[in-house]
Amino acid sequence: MGAQTNSQAGSRASLQTSNKALGRDDLARLVARDIKPGSFVNLGIGQPTLVSNYLTADQDITLHTENGMLGMGPEAQGDEIDGDLINAGKIPVTELPGASYFHHADSFAIMRGGHLDICVLGAFQVSATGDLANWHTGAPGAIPAVGGAMDLATGAKDVFVMMTLLTREGASKIVETCTYPLTGVGCVTRVYTDKAVFLTGPDGVQVRETFGCTLEELQELVPVPLTAAPAVAP
Template sequence: MNQESRNLLAARVARDIPDGSYVNLGIGLPTLVANHLSRDKEVILHSENGVLGQWEAADPGHEDWDLINAGKEAIRLQPGAAFFHHADSFGMMRGGHLDICVLGAFQVSERGDLANWHTGAEDSIPAVGGAMDLAIGAKRVFVMMDFLAKDGKSKLMSRCTYPLTGLACVSRIYTELATFDIREDGVFVVEIIGDMAPSKLQALTEVTLDFSLLDASQAA
């Protein structure tokens, strides 16, 4: 996914975050969401390293490296933001105080199981961070990811093959090809990006997709 696609994906996620929400942005793609939140909405961002408030990426050349997000990226804080102890931040995550968390993923299953901390490969470095706490603590879990892995296989699967982060925790998946809702009665396509036909999207994954939520122009 190129930088333009990454920003378009972040803008779509930002659009769907309701006014008044408390939102954790995970490391990687999710950190971009902070740059696309509308000033017409009050969205309070949370970072596991102990930041709460509103921010965006710091301008190049104006970084203050004491002000960072969970991905160690420099941020520019809006008035009213606060820093606090790492343990307090995890207390917020585990205590059910976050409306939404936005995470990256290696795999997501059709029932919403999440795998995002380890591929199981011997030479890979596990990086769980606060993902397990967020997966069970946030009221809704949004995932941002490429639809296909580097080997060309879908990352939306009937069953995850990597070590799990959380069970049945993912609410919505955002990819460069489509947006999906995971519900008790199936995986629903809520938006197709570009002019991809539903049949072509279905051919890319083993998961049975429900296209009934699409408008007539996209469902054709």
């Protein structure tokens, strides 16, 4: 009993890897670092796009854009801008050596067929069991638009979410059950937030690391039971 308590205390102490909450770029750097070399990755529109700034050549990551390309390069600048070469956010981009183009059904087969290793998405809410809500607030009169979110959420081998832990009003976006309309059921595997990295799955919500707070302080903010993730061997 005493040994277990000590071990828990030890793992909790080691959970905190930063003495302050992470900014958007720090979070993007962290996600980039966690992507395994050689992966095929789709970065969602918005905050996830920042991750591409921190991928290194050594990682040899191939980026997919759902409008029909593998091997997408950085945003186009100046003379590089070409209206026929855009990403899913309709921003002009560049092609890298080894890039390929394909039509929309093939592009979505890449997602839906389980060929993408990781997609990184934003979210309104993630449930304790990994349900994702990120496409629609459900507000009356809101015009719904879904794009490729449901295909990415159900198709990629790993679905990482990047978001702030709290809404502007201070409510946790990690929830027992999503109140916004769902994008996918049980699909999220990791949630990167400014205050902690969470692992979601059948074992409930585990905390891998915290930023500027302890596990106990984090638990005060999040309405689902949190446990420390088992330490990963270095």
